[in-house]
Amino acid sequence: MKKTIFYHAGCPVCVSAEQEIVNLIGTESVEIVHLGESRDRSVEAERAGVQGVPALLTPTGNVLQMNYGASLKEVIG
Protein backbone atom coordinates (compact mmCIF):
# COMPACT_ATOMS: atom_id res chain seq x y z
CA MET A 1 0.00 0.00 0.00
CA LYS A 2 1.17 3.50 -0.78
CA LYS A 3 1.91 5.60 2.24
CA THR A 4 -0.04 8.62 3.31
CA ILE A 5 2.04 11.79 2.95
CA PHE A 6 1.67 14.75 5.29
CA TYR A 7 2.98 17.97 3.74
CA HIS A 8 3.78 20.86 6.02
CA ALA A 9 6.07 23.84 6.32
CA GLY A 10 6.92 24.00 10.00
CA CYS A 11 4.29 26.56 10.96
CA PRO A 12 2.61 26.14 14.38
CA VAL A 13 -0.67 25.07 12.74
CA CYS A 14 1.24 22.43 10.77
CA VAL A 15 3.13 21.05 13.77
CA SER A 16 -0.05 20.73 15.79
CA ALA A 17 -1.86 18.98 12.93
CA GLU A 18 1.16 16.72 12.36
CA GLN A 19 1.05 15.45 15.93
CA GLU A 20 -2.64 14.68 15.66
CA ILE A 21 -2.23 12.88 12.34
CA VAL A 22 0.68 10.79 13.58
CA ASN A 23 -1.33 9.87 16.69
CA LEU A 24 -4.35 8.88 14.61
CA ILE A 25 -2.72 7.06 11.70
CA GLY A 26 0.54 5.91 13.28
CA THR A 27 4.11 7.00 12.56
CA GLU A 28 4.83 4.07 10.28
CA SER A 29 1.89 4.78 7.98
CA VAL A 30 2.62 8.40 7.24
CA GLU A 31 5.57 10.14 5.61
CA ILE A 32 6.18 13.68 6.83
CA VAL A 33 7.46 16.12 4.20
CA HIS A 34 8.60 19.63 5.17
CA LEU A 35 8.20 21.63 1.98
CA GLY A 36 10.34 24.46 3.27
CA GLU A 37 13.31 22.11 3.77
CA SER A 38 12.59 19.63 0.95
CA ARG A 39 11.75 22.07 -1.79
CA ASP A 40 12.32 19.42 -4.46
CA ARG A 41 9.15 17.72 -3.21
CA SER A 42 6.98 20.72 -4.02
CA VAL A 43 6.50 19.73 -7.68
CA GLU A 44 5.09 16.36 -6.68
CA ALA A 45 2.88 18.05 -4.07
CA GLU A 46 1.56 20.55 -6.57
CA ARG A 47 0.84 17.78 -9.12
CA ALA A 48 -1.03 15.81 -6.47
CA GLY A 49 -3.30 18.80 -5.93
CA VAL A 50 -1.90 20.18 -2.68
CA GLN A 51 -3.02 23.80 -2.46
CA GLY A 52 -1.65 24.71 0.94
CA VAL A 53 -0.19 23.29 4.09
CA PRO A 54 -0.82 21.34 6.18
CA ALA A 55 -2.28 18.79 3.77
CA LEU A 56 -2.63 15.04 3.75
CA LEU A 57 -2.22 13.07 0.51
CA THR A 58 -3.93 9.73 1.01
CA PRO A 59 -2.86 6.40 -0.56
CA THR A 60 -5.83 6.73 -2.93
CA GLY A 61 -4.46 10.01 -4.27
CA ASN A 62 -6.93 12.36 -2.62
CA VAL A 63 -5.79 15.50 -0.88
CA LEU A 64 -7.25 16.47 2.46
CA GLN A 65 -6.47 20.10 3.17
CA MET A 66 -6.27 20.72 6.90
CA ASN A 67 -6.54 23.75 9.19
CA TYR A 68 -5.20 26.49 7.01
CA GLY A 69 -1.54 27.30 7.57
CA ALA A 70 -0.16 28.73 4.33
CA SER A 71 -0.69 28.42 0.59
CA LEU A 72 1.75 26.37 -1.45
CA LYS A 73 2.83 29.59 -3.18
CA GLU A 74 3.71 31.20 0.12
CA VAL A 75 5.83 28.18 1.00
CA ILE A 76 7.69 27.57 -2.25
CA GLY A 77 7.74 31.20 -3.37
Place this chain on the structure above:
Amino acid sequence: MKKTIFYHAGCPVCVSAEQEIVNLIGTESVEIVHLGESRDRSVEAERAGVQGVPALLTPTGNVLQMNYGASLKEVIG
Protein backbone atom coordinates in the same frame (compact mmCIF):
# COMPACT_ATOMS: atom_id res chain seq x y z
CA MET B 1 -9.34 6.12 24.81
CA LYS B 2 -11.87 8.65 23.58
CA LYS B 3 -12.97 8.16 20.02
CA THR B 4 -12.23 10.50 17.17
CA ILE B 5 -15.40 12.19 15.92
CA PHE B 6 -15.88 13.13 12.28
CA TYR B 7 -18.50 15.86 11.87
CA HIS B 8 -20.06 16.33 8.47
CA ALA B 9 -23.27 17.44 6.79
CA GLY B 10 -23.63 15.11 3.84
CA CYS B 11 -22.09 17.44 1.26
CA PRO B 12 -19.95 15.84 -1.49
CA VAL B 13 -16.77 17.25 0.04
CA CYS B 14 -17.75 15.72 3.39
CA VAL B 15 -18.54 12.29 1.98
CA SER B 16 -15.26 12.14 0.11
CA ALA B 17 -13.30 13.20 3.21
CA GLU B 18 -15.25 10.72 5.34
CA GLN B 19 -14.21 7.79 3.16
CA GLU B 20 -10.58 8.83 3.35
CA ILE B 21 -10.68 9.26 7.11
CA VAL B 22 -12.39 5.91 7.67
CA ASN B 23 -9.79 4.25 5.43
CA LEU B 24 -6.93 5.88 7.29
CA ILE B 25 -8.08 5.61 10.89
CA GLY B 26 -10.42 2.60 10.71
CA THR B 27 -14.20 2.44 11.12
CA GLU B 28 -14.00 1.34 14.74
CA SER B 29 -11.89 4.30 15.82
CA VAL B 30 -14.05 7.06 14.45
CA GLU B 31 -17.62 8.12 15.16
CA ILE B 32 -19.40 9.75 12.22
CA VAL B 33 -21.83 12.53 13.12
CA HIS B 34 -24.11 14.05 10.47
CA LEU B 35 -24.91 17.50 11.86
CA GLY B 36 -27.81 17.98 9.46
CA GLU B 37 -29.54 14.86 10.79
CA SER B 38 -28.30 14.95 14.40
CA ARG B 39 -28.82 18.61 15.11
CA ASP B 40 -28.66 18.01 18.86
CA ARG B 41 -24.95 17.27 18.43
CA SER B 42 -24.21 20.76 17.08
CA VAL B 43 -23.87 22.31 20.56
CA GLU B 44 -21.17 19.82 21.49
CA ALA B 45 -19.46 20.41 18.13
CA GLU B 46 -19.52 24.16 18.57
CA ARG B 47 -18.13 23.89 22.13
CA ALA B 48 -15.33 21.66 20.87
CA GLY B 49 -14.33 24.40 18.42
CA VAL B 50 -15.72 23.00 15.18
CA GLN B 51 -16.06 25.93 12.78
CA GLY B 52 -17.24 24.12 9.69
CA VAL B 53 -17.62 20.72 8.12
CA PRO B 54 -16.03 18.37 7.46
CA ALA B 55 -14.03 18.45 10.69
CA LEU B 56 -12.26 15.90 12.81
CA LEU B 57 -12.30 16.15 16.60
CA THR B 58 -9.38 14.11 17.90
CA PRO B 59 -9.28 12.18 21.20
CA THR B 60 -6.99 14.91 22.55
CA GLY B 61 -9.67 17.52 21.96
CA ASN B 62 -8.12 19.24 18.98
CA VAL B 63 -10.14 20.09 15.90
CA LEU B 64 -8.74 19.45 12.44
CA GLN B 65 -10.76 21.38 9.90
CA MET B 66 -10.70 19.63 6.54
CA ASN B 67 -11.35 20.61 2.92
CA TYR B 68 -13.91 23.34 3.31
CA GLY B 69 -17.49 22.18 2.85
CA ALA B 70 -19.71 24.52 4.84
CA SER B 71 -19.60 26.64 7.98
CA LEU B 72 -21.29 25.38 11.12
CA LYS B 73 -23.74 28.28 10.83
CA GLU B 74 -24.73 27.22 7.34
CA VAL B 75 -25.41 23.72 8.62
CA ILE B 76 -27.29 24.41 11.84
CA GLY B 77 -28.84 27.69 10.69
